[in-house]
Amino acid sequence: MDLTITGYSSKDRDAVQLVLAQLGWTANQMDGQMASIERFSSAPRDRVYVAWANNRLAGYISVELHLWNNLAQIQGLAVDPSLRRRKIGAKLVGTVEEYVRENRVRGLYVDTPVNNVGGREFYERLGYQQDYVMTEYYDVGLDGVTYLKLFK
Numbered sequence: 001m002d003l004t005i006t007g008y009s010s011k012d013r014d015a016v017q018l019v020l021a022q023l024g025w026t027a028n029q030m031d032g033q034m035a036s037i038e039r040f041s042s043a044p045r046d047r048v049y050v051a052w053a054n055n056r057l058a059g060y061i062s063v064e065l066h067l068w069n070n071l072a073q074i075q076g077l078a079v080d081p082s083l084r085r086r087k088i089g090a091k092l093v094g095t096v097e098e099y100v101r102e103n104r105v106r107g108l109y110v111d112t113p114v115n116n117v118g119g120r121e122f123y124e125r126l127g128y129q130q131d132y133v134m135t136e137y138y139d140v141g142l143d144g145v146t147y148l149k150l151f152k
């Protein structure tokens with residue numbers, strides 16, 4: 001598989017939306033994520049990257065840099081379900097880690113629903129440690145869990 005990672009541009013919007021549509025999200029969640037992608041791709045320090053597998057959009061990641069504490073936050077990450085377990089997610093996170101480390105950021109964290117078992121295993125595999133659980137962060141009865149990696 002020929003995999004390349006590029007910066008997001010608004011011409012990628014429909015293709016990203018197609019990947020998100022396969023996650024079973026509500027319209028509100030989709031709209032919120034698309035709005036944040038536009039925001040983070042046009043902010044000076046934040047970034048959105050897209051992965052291309054054989055010239056087809058295979059996934060994306062967005063990251064926000066928090067100036068006040070010099071930490072960065074993954075704000076969105078998804079890989080096309082038909083292209084999973086091929087290290088596309090790992091390469092997207094690796095691209096973000098490289099970018100934030102170049103910017104002397106101290107570490108990277110991400111929130112995910114507690115019931116996202118695959119996503120949690122993924123972050124643990126990449127060296128992220130479970131930090132805290134936020135009660136009902138996502139919805140009534142659905143807690144969020146934060147994973148953190150502090151850079152050496």
Ligand SMILES: CC(C)(COP(=O)(O)OP(=O)(O)OC[C@H]1O[C@@H](n2cnc3c(N)ncnc32)[C@H](O)[C@@H]1OP(=O)(O)O)[C@@H](O)C(=O)NCCC(=O)NCCS
Nearest residue numbers: 077078079084085086087088089090112118119121122125
């Ligand atoms: C989480 C996600 C981004 C992983 O993308 P991916 O490209 O399939 O992941 P990779 O192939 O890079 O996985 C690297 C390693 O993480 C672990 N991993 C990944 N997905 C896993 C799963 N569903 N279950 C258990 N372990 C998993 C494995 O150790 C894997 O290595 P291996 O395949 O050699 O065993 C993808 O499943 C996804 O888009 N999920 C829906 C959205 C989401 O959960 N986003 C992240 C939370 S915000």
